Amino acid sequence: MSERYSRSFPRDLYRAEDVRAMDRYAIETVGIPGIELMRRAGASAFAALRQRWPEARTLSAICGSGNNGGDAYVVARLAHDAGMDVRVYPVAPPTNLKGDALTAYQDYRAAGGETLDFIPADFEGAEVLVDGIFGTGLDREVGGYYADVIKAINRFSGHVVALDIPSGLHADTGSALGVAVKADLTVTFIGLKQGLFTGEGPEYAGEIVFSDLDTPPEVRYSVKPSAMLLPPWERGLPARPRHAHKGHFGHVLVVGGDSGYSGAARMAAEAAARVGAGLVSIATRKSHADLLNLTRPELMCHGVETIDDLRAPLERATVVAIGPGLGRSEWAKMLLDAVLNTDLPIVVDADALNLLAESTRTRDNWVLTPHPGEAARLLGATSQEIQKDRFDAVLKLQTKFGGVIVLKGAGSLVCGPDRLPRVCTAGNPGMASGGMGDVLTGVIAGLLAQRLDLFDAASLGVQLHAAAGDEAAKGGERGLLACDLMDPLRRLINL
Template sequence: MTNHSEKPDTDSLPHSVWSADWLRQVESTAAASCGISLYQLMLRAGSAAYALARDRYPTGRHWLVLCGYGNNGGDGYVVARLAAADGIKVTLIACEGARPLPPEAASARQAWLESGGDILPASRRWPEDIDLIIDGLLGTGLGAAPRAPYDALIEAANRTRVPIIALDIPSGLLANSGAVPGVAIRAAHTLAFIALKPGLLTGQARDWVGQLHHNTLGLADWLAKQLPQIQRITARELRQWLQPRRACAHKGEHGRLLLLGGDHGFGGAIRLAAEAGLRSGAGLVRVLTHMEHIGPLLTACPELMVQRLSDDTLQQALEWADVVVVGPGLGQGDWGRNALKQLQSSDKPAVWDADALNLLALHPEKRQNRVITPHPGEAARLLNCRTADIESDRLLAVRRLVAQYGGVAVLKGAGTLIADQQGDMAIADVGNAGMASGGMGDVLSGIIGGLLAQKLSLYDAACAGCVVHGAAADRVAEEQGTRGLLATDLLPMIPYYVNPELEK
């Protein structure tokens, strides 16, 4: 089974994302603008899904098609009819509802029956020789955990270990958030219709979507005229943020970056962030930390300027710096609290990470010159809720972070979200499971700080930093796999992505 975390051919996917609610509202308008009916749109969806299934599983001879009581099920009826007409044996199981089917789904169902197809109830025992399952159970309108009989059908499909192709979205995965409140189809492939929805790219999506595909169903021209709600960002966008340097550039042009952190026993965190700032292209990087870390930091990276953190050195360094990163290894004791208190009087652009965020949660304050980079646990503390609340709706969470704390918020995780107060939002469609290891967040804060020092805006630096970070990790994973991937492995890869002109 192919996993979306392997990042297959993501350049073929669009870079605009819309909410499922909005798409449902405008679908009839979009179809009418192209001179087709909603039923014809459904026929296009079924045809596209059938073509994908035949392409990926050309030897399949017995398909099981699961149809729900809505338009997602209507797509399934179309797939079933096309497969049967092509000589494939089809078993179709459908859920019944108390209300009439939507008109388009009813037409697709009737066409299936008129072609000689049978409809079996959800309680029917499954054949043992099926070699492909088409998931048309629940579409993008789902807002809660699947109920009976859908939950039982989803669990049965997953138990078969037969490859599953999901129509528009895996049943049970919420289209607007990527949350999975109950059971969900574990798809080998998912074909998104018309546009990408955020739930296919963030939250729990990568565990369920499999390889993601997309088909506009002929609405590409109409869609191009609509203002995207969210941007899907990958390494392809780096060229718009990072231009080649002029031949006579000098280090003073590329910013002075100051990093604060590294309490007793946490020197590694500040070292990772500082070197990441250098590798990202900051002209000069200065670290204020504990005396015990000065020697090791200079030995590991002699390009750094390292001093003991004191009131005097901090005041001098703040006057010197263009940008500040605070938090990696900072701790929550008096040493870290004092440094953070002094920093709060500065108006320099800053990146707050790790313990700086935990201290911020204790004394919330809003400012516009800051990027915050919480993981879900830190976000929960900042918003005074549970981590489960954050993960249940990551898009809402990142909007709340921006509203309460200002500036730019980066909500880390699979499908990292970046948002600002102007309503801009992006999903970084990069990264892999190997990044679930210590020190990765420190590297990210250093990259963002380094890009801020080179005069990118807060939002652009956050977006570009997340992409550089994830793309570097993907490059390492391609060479050595995800298990055992270390934060230090990313450091030599960063220059490949902050110099996008090197990419073919």
């Protein structure tokens, strides 16, 4: 999911109820009439679609019975006033409209606009289709007639603009409520909804444009955000002092790489080195320990078959990354127990997470990096339940296990104690390939070795890993390999 929004975006994210509270504050405390906010919303959306598709001359609007429908009527009126060929399809009788939405409908009709009482499958060849069916208040599965309308919108071959949020998408969780509009452009208002940026949200929202509707800053400050966006990658770590030596930048020990999975440990180790760890070692099976550094001699490799074999590498380490290629054998369990019995900061991934799920432990100085399947095992749930509400899942993981949690996937989440969750908007589908998680493990461990705290190392690591993936994907997403990130990691950390 490469970034599809302006770098001038605010970073704060909100739940739907918080945005509604901001809206009320603007009306009741600041004194901006509701119809004025609605007209500003429609004007912002119309300006955004004209900027995106300046040659478009035909527009259809699908209008619901609430304020989201009112926004769509404003867009339709402005398009009509601009000389576009406009068709409006109410999905509920206009007689059901109330308040500001009714005023917006009356304004549209007074301007000479007409409505049609049916929903054509192809919307009569319009170039742009405006989705104004449901707003952020939807919290139930979409079915029946409304589901049929949304499916018709998704068959539309032109451009789709969603107002505030794609209809059918849950504003807080980013999951589709049975069926949801798949938009090319979403113009969202007042406050950024957290569900637009994780789970299925990015797929349904398309490009996101934000408008605060010219409300004063006090509106934004009237409620507390629920999460924050990680900023786009612009600079790496500060320049090193001239007198620095390798001991200043920590020693990462990667533990893993059972027979047949040695590459996972090797990739994690190189990633730790590429982001600046002073020393990197691998503790792995003796059968291939001598082979892992043939093409990367800077890595120190140790054959480990017993706890005694692991003792010396652990004593020299400042950070441990465990899990890449670890497996679930007795050997793996022995290594995990030995690592957990140290006081070292730990990054836990892959099969180490699956083993952890069998015997829950709590720890303050570790980073757990599950994908949805691993998160499901850790919480005794299904991956579908994890994806249905990723924010809830990451908070439950942090409460249960302590430390810092990175819930991977589209819109990766970083959650730590007493900190707002962070959401990563960078990355792309090409990164859905083997080894990417191992590289992330190494990146976070390498940053921890350079004395970043757990939350900052996890947040910066997720951000850097995703940015490197986007840079590597410039040659195409298909066929993108985890090792393709190594050179971008080095370049980006040195910006």
